[in-house]
Amino acid sequence: MEHLLNLLIKSIFVENVVFAFFLGMCSFLAVSKKIKTAFGLGLAVIFVMVLTTPLNYLILRYALGEGVLSWVHPSLATVDLTFLAFILFISTIAGAVQLVEMVVEKFAPALYTSLGIFLPLITVNCSILGTSLFMQEREYNFTETAVFSVGSGIGFFLAIVLLSAIRERLRYSNIPEPLQGLGIAMIITGLMGMAFLSFSGIQL
Amino acid sequence: MSVESTSAPAVQEKKKEALFSKKNIRTLRDPLDDNNPITVQVLGICSALAVTVQVKPALIMAVGVIFVTAFSNLITSLLRNSIPNRVRIIVQLIIVATLVTIVDQVLKAYMFDVSKKLSVFVGLIITNCIVMGRLEAFALAQKPWPSFLDGVGNGVGYGIILVVVAIFRELFGAGTLMGYHVIPQWAYDHGYVNNGLMVLPPAALFVIGVYIWAQRSWNKKLVNVS
Numbered sequence: 233m234e235h236l237l238n239l240l241i242k243s244i245f246v247e248n249v250v251f252a253f254f255l256g257m258c259s260f261l262a263v264s265k266k267i268k269t270a271f272g273l274g275l276a277v278i279f280v281m282v283l284t285t286p287l288n289y290l291i292l293r294y295a296l297g298e299g300v301l302s303w304v305h306p307s308l309a310t311v312d313l314t315f316l317a318f319i320l321f322i323s324t325i326a327g328a329v330q331l332v333e334m335v336v337e338k339f340a341p342a343l344y345t346s347l348g349i350f351l352p353l354i355t356v357n358c359s360i361l362g363t364s365l366f367m368q369e370r371e372y373n374f375t376e377t378a379v380f381s382v383g384s385g386i387g388f389f390l391a392i393v394l395l396s397a398i399r400e401r402l403r404y405s406n407i408p409e410p411l412q413g414l415g416i417a418m419i420i421t422g423l424m425g426m427a428f429l430s431f432s433g434i435q436l
Numbered sequence: 437m438s439v440e441s442t443s444a445p446a447v448q449e450k451k452k453e454a455l456f457s458k459k460n461i462r463t464l465r466d467p468l469d470d471n472n473p474i475t476v477q478v479l480g481i482c483s484a485l486a487v488t489v490q491v492k493p494a495l496i497m498a499v500g501v502i503f504v505t506a507f508s509n510l511i512t513s514l515l516r517n518s519i520p521n522r523v524r525i526i527v528q529l530i531i532v533a534t535l536v537t538i539v540d541q542v543l544k545a546y547m548f549d550v551s552k553k554l555s556v557f558v559g560l561i562i563t564n565c566i567v568m569g570r571l572e573a574f575a576l577a578q579k580p581w582p583s584f585l586d587g588v589g590n591g592v593g594y595g596i597i598l599v600v601v602a603i604f605r606e607l608f609g610a611g612t613l614m615g616y617h618v619i620p621q622w623a624y625d626h627g628y629v630n631n632g633l634m635v636l637p638p639a640a641l642f643v644i645g646v647y648i649w650a651q652r653s654w655n656k657k658l659v660n661v662s
Contacts, residue, residue: 252637257481258565315541318559319533326526355525358482358563365556410652414478415645422641429636 236379238435243383246432249359250391251425256359260392261417263353270396273353274389278382280354281363284328285381288321288364289374296320321364329355359388395421464585467593469655473566474597475648480566485640486557487598491614493553494602498595500539502588504561505570508532509587512575519576528571529562536561566590601643609634 249255256277263273295301298312333351337344354360363384367377398420407416473479480501487497511531512519519527540558543551551558561567570590575583606612608631611619619628633639 254482254485254637254640255560257485258479261478261481315537318537318540318562319530321559322529322533322562323526326529330526352525355529356563356565356568358560361563362482362556362560365559369556408649411645411649414475415648415652418641418645418648422638422645425638425641426636429638 236375239376239379240383241434243380244387244390245428246434248387248391248428249362249384250388251421251428253362255362256357256388259353259357260388260395261414261421264392264396264399264417267393267396267400270392274392276351276354277357277359277388278385280325280329280332280351281360281381281385281388282378283332284325284360285363285367285384286374286378287328288324289367289372289377291320291324292317292368293374317368321361325360325364326355359384391424394424398424460582460585463582464589467586467589468596469593469651472593472597472651473569473590474594474644475651477566477569479569480564480594481644482560482564485601485637485644487554488602488605488640489609489635490553490606491599491602493550494598495595496543496547496550497554497557498591498598500536500543500558501561501564501566501594502591503539504532504535504564505567505591505594506584506587507535508567509570509575509583510580512571513578513580513583516576524576525568528568532567532571533562566594597644597647600647601640604643605634605639609639 243249247253250257250260259273264270294303296313296317298310298314301308301311301313329351333344336351363381367380372380395417399417402416402420411419467473471477474481488494508528508531512528515527515531536559539561540551543554543558570586574586578586603613606614607618611617611624611630
């Protein structure tokens with residue numbers, strides 16, 4: 233239990249997907265001009281991440297990897313399909329996003345209008361695929377995968393809402409013209425990353 | 437992109453365009469500066485930052501991305517008339533994922549140490565927004581050869597930023613370039629210390645931020661693009 237709590241804290245603060253690995257930077261910089269939209273995207277990312285990462289874990293565990301296909305037929309015990317991981321992971325994510333979009337549209341139209349435009353964007357959000365790939369590389373088990381995906385999602389949410397709050401404030405400050413927009417956003421992200429570095433080494 | 441579409445010659449006199457006509461050259465050259473994927477189009481920043489601690493992985497990453505952007509643009513452009521509009525994202529992702537799998541397998545076979553260092557970031561080329569962005573914005577509407585050049589140009593534009601950032605970070609963070617010591621020993625003897633911050637993730641953001649600042653002060657028409 234303590235181990236899982238530790239993993240959660242680690243994935244939210246210490247190894248934040250945005251500040252430690254720069255995943256999901258594109259939408260992080262593009263959609264952080266207003267707090268409200270940033271909030272919506274953050275929620276959508278948490279949702280999709282929690283849905284797809286455990287799903288990818290199951291695919292990895294029961295369809296790819298050396299010898300795991302033996303439950304289908306004993307003669308398949310020597311097959312190793314790990315090299316197909318990228319294609320299957322991204323298809324799962326694209327499919328899940330499409331499904332989520334349709335379900336949300338049907339059953340929660342209000343949520344759809346507020347999230348709608350961000351949902352297709354999430355397919356190409358690196359943080360989603362990145363979480364799945366980290367899950368594969370670090371060889372988490374199912375519970376760890378679930379906790380890790382929740383933590384990564386919350387980490388992204390936290391980062392994008394914080395940045396958008398700062399950028400709303402920036403509008404009133406006097407920045408050299410060539411540095412406005414993207415340049416200053418990059419530097420602020422760097423400073424926030426340094427602040428998050430101070431979490432490193434925290435253990436429960 | 438708007439520049440390209442408006443300034444395209446309306447009259448096509450020759451039946452066959454030269455392979456390196458002015459327009460094609462511009463397609464190739466524009467992404468290097470005026471329309472750089474990272475600093476102007478704001479695409480593909482994710483992996484740009486994580487692999488730039490040293491020059492060597494950055495170079496290899498750049499080559500991988502050039503390969504993927506060029507060939508995914510080419511293949512998508514060849515298939516552009518037969519891809520149904522509704523499922524195009526998934527089709528594109530499959531094309532890109534296949535190419536990235538090739539890159540990953542080649543790296544694992546011939547450069548295992550670099551492949552370990554790049555870890556998940558090779559796989560993340562799939563979701564690198566440059567690839568998807570160029571497919572959507574260019575390859576779906578253009579002929580194969582210009583699309584291929586556009587892919588190469590954007591890949592190189594991305595690679596330049598990657599290598600510049602990596603040079604700064606490796607030089608100031610570790611005092612080496614491509615693994616060779618560049619800062620002489622006497623400098624250390626006189627109290628020079630490597631800047632530990634440059635090795636940490638935030639430094640990449642600072643370097644790119646300052647690069648954007650410099651580029652936009654130099655190239656005034658880029659101010660206020662985003």
